[in-house]
Amino acid sequence: MGISNLVINNEVKVELKDIQFSEENKTALTTLLKEFSHIEALGKYNLSVDNKILLYGHTGCGKTTTAKAIAKHLNKKIYTIDLSTIVSARLGETSKNVSAVFKKAALGKAILFIDEFDYLGASRSDNKKDSAEMQRLVNSTIQLIDHYPNDALLIAATNYSKTIDSALLRRFQLKLKFELPTQIELDTYYTSLLKDFPKEFHKFNRLYSISFAEAKTVLHQAIKKQIINKEEQKPE
Secondary structure, eight states: OOGGGTOEEOOOOOOGGGSOOOHHHHHHHHHHHHHHHTHHHHHTTTOOOOOEEEEEESTTSSHHHHHHHHHHHHTOOEEEEEHHHHHTSOHHHHHHHHHHHHHHHHHTTOEEEEESTTHHHHHHTOTTSOHHHHHHHHHHHHHHHHTOOTTSEEEEEESOGGGSOHHHHTTOSEEEEEOOOOHHHHHHHHHHHHTTSOGGGOOOOOOOSSOHHHHHHHHHHHHHHHHHHHHHTSOO
16 A cells, blocks of 8 residues: 555645634634744754644534644645554555654644544554554654644644554644533534524524534534425415
């Protein structure tokens, strides 16, 4: 499996302003972006930016979208690597593949987005795999993270942070938790989405205790149903 099959250079269109964040996450991201805006000034005092971020929490709450939006804001390329794909390959090649992706992103001063980061922990507990080889992969990844350059950005995402090796977790300066939105947050999100549609389609059954991604699906399904009903009622 070559590196070209493991890395995706994404076309990023999403903006940070279009994503719903908790106040805590919004503050942390604002600080991060300001650090990158003044990276040269900080460097004069041998101060490095916080360039290793772990996004964790409930699925569908915006982790992947956030990584892409950060890339858009910083005007950096983003390379995505899915550990579930790499680890499922022959283990003897896994460390080499991961190392190649890190180097590619580092040379381009890009963002490396590692999805399914928990696979490093999950795979080590899989008796079907070589545990010694997996331990070497964890150790190799720790070294790659430690030597990742200051002018690039590493973002990892997981739904299962508790399974990840503690030594790996310590490498991330920022850990942002993504939780299910509150009713107020979902109402704000629903309202923002409805701006793209005529008011005649704004009435629908709002669901709560779901993710933003699920809420978007609920709204779009409801509006599509209304549009189709309207079309079918037109005289032939």
